[in-house]
Amino acid sequence: MFNFEFYAPTRVVFGRGVESRTGRLLKELGVSRVLIHYGGGSVVRSGLLDRVAASLDEAGVAHTQLGGVVPNPRLPKIREGTELAMQFGAELILAVGGGSVIDSSKAIAYALADPDHDVWDLYCGKRKAAGCFPVACVLTIAAAGSEMSNSSVITNEETGEKRGYRDNQCRLKFAVMNPELTVTLPAYQTAAGCTDIMMHTLERYFTQGGNMELTDRIAEGLLRTVMKNALILRDDPANYDARAEVMWASSLSHNDLTGLGADGMDFVPHGLEHELGGMFDVTHGAGLAAVWPSWARYVYKDCLPRFVQFAVNVMGIAPKNTDKETALAGIAALEEFFRSIHMPVTLKELGVEPTEAQILAMAASFARNAGGKKGTAKVMREADMAAVYRMAL
């Protein structure tokens, strides 16, 4: 087992009706002025925003609001939020939404702590954050895991770049998680969320080892639990217990627990998807499903013991004649699972048909941003990245 650090300080308040406690949770933190940040109209139409605002009013917490965050959240909205938060004197950014809203709130919180520098510098690797204002959330989508992760991902429309930045300073103060709030999600978003959740663990699973047994048992249990409940939700979207399992899995899959003791994290599928997201604005989880099978078939020989373990322990494959056959059967089984929840497993199914020039541009951008190479399952360079895009067509 390799040395590791684990730091997941977010207070999780989980279950039916817990959003009514938001105001009191803020009060306990000593916070009196808040920017409520949200996305589209669904949190308005559902009445959630009003309920959260009422909870803040009741606790005597002053608030202003900014909506309009879009999937693959953009820089201009972050600059607008930063400006508004400064004018209002907000002491904390309260994200009401899913990963895009939380990531956007984290970016605003970084910007507030260092108003003299451009926050985009963090995302393109120019510098580390000098600080971060407190962030909390009322979660409405189980997917990104941003509610417990140290990660945020922002898109710069001007350059077409989608970039992530990881820093423990942005870990949320609290996450209010009511699975009931996810019941009305469209089936496609639910399935894409389950894919994203699984991928956060898969990105940590395919390494060159480290003998992490407890970590592996947790990872495998999480993957099996998400698959089981994704199928339940496909057929019964209102199933509370299934919503709850998936929502809790979203947090544990990306708070680092499922990769501790390994020799790093892969995150090549995420990188491949980030380029797609930056260029074509696809749904993140669907983009991941569309590239994963091709990535897996491209790299599995270089990470054979882990792909065999995955096939047996996660996909329930009985060992075949050779390790390669077992590994390939595991990949095919996950691909089949993605199909069964109506996720795309090729770029074409995703609705994206990049030209060769676009493939080369995405591979070049990915490689440049990664410093030339990335990956633990297999070290991938620009040509490898392009090859996977072509396989995924």
Next chain:
Amino acid sequence: MFNFEFYAPTRVVFGRGVESRTGRLLKELGVSRVLIHYGGGSVVRSGLLDRVAASLDEAGVAHTQLGGVVPNPRLPKIREGTELAMQFGAELILAVGGGSVIDSSKAIAYALADPDHDVWDLYCGKRKAAGCFPVACVLTIAAAGSEMSNSSVITNEETGEKRGYRDNQCRLKFAVMNPELTVTLPAYQTAAGCTDIMMHTLERYFTQGGNMELTDRIAEGLLRTVMKNALILRDDPANYDARAEVMWASSLSHNDLTGLGADGMDFVPHGLEHELGGMFDVTHGAGLAAVWPSWARYVYKDCLPRFVQFAVNVMGIAPKNTDKETALAGIAALEEFFRSIHMPVTLKELGVEPTEAQILAMAASFARNAGGKKGTAKVMREADMAAVYRMAL
């Protein structure tokens, strides 16, 4: 799934050699004066105390020391530590040791935050803590899980009472965890530690349900991992990876992760052991092994679905003709596992032969402290508690 809260803010720094970072970790917290609290001579003889002190010196953190914490830590030492910490102006208590030292440090930290009241009041349920000074640790024993738990257990010699108190305010700021430090533990302590670790999850597992699937998969994976590695350590005590699995399991087993979404926690075996520990000063993990099989056979019919699931998913029992047979086979298999790591499975094997009067006194004390009844697997009253002691003779 029932509503839950999860809050595990401790920063874990895990792996070979990490104790050399202790001073810098304190400095990052802005701490400049520390009471180093420890137990017996082993941390002195091994040179660990000197290494930790040197790390503090290097970081410019002033420190004073107090040793002498014993297993089942006592009140007078806590009063002595509180006095010394106040005189020195300690801003944080740094525990260098295992559960007894950490629990003792938590008690000192509570006392420092409220010097006008007797800290024992917390442990006998008279009041809640008004606050808690910061605590951190360099862990030397994998067992109690106190490094990430909100629990501490103290013994009042005068009354013969061993009592626990749970409060999130005592969660450690950081835990420095080097599995190498546990390599020299006597085999009995290693096995007792593994038993204690398993028990923290078992106490959460035997409930009336709540459909916690991800929680259950994590709990089952943890139990299997500890059993596997306890056997490795029986035969190869210096095995680093096995030490590491067990140490990380000690933290996850008691930081609440393995019981989220359930309808409470059982903790009757712990309560039975606490009375034994208060009266006879036995090794905690060994005391748990000595009462568990009898407790399990006493309660299993009232918690049958969970005992069946335990038998199949944890102990690998193929389902028998009836659920009762399956459940009993699972209990027998865990009993056999305890035997295989040389843990006692009766009070006699533990070296304790209480008289009927002592049994009645322990049952009365347990029931009184629990407010008359306790347990989720089966609600236990005074007569039930006495019956389990008799079965365990």
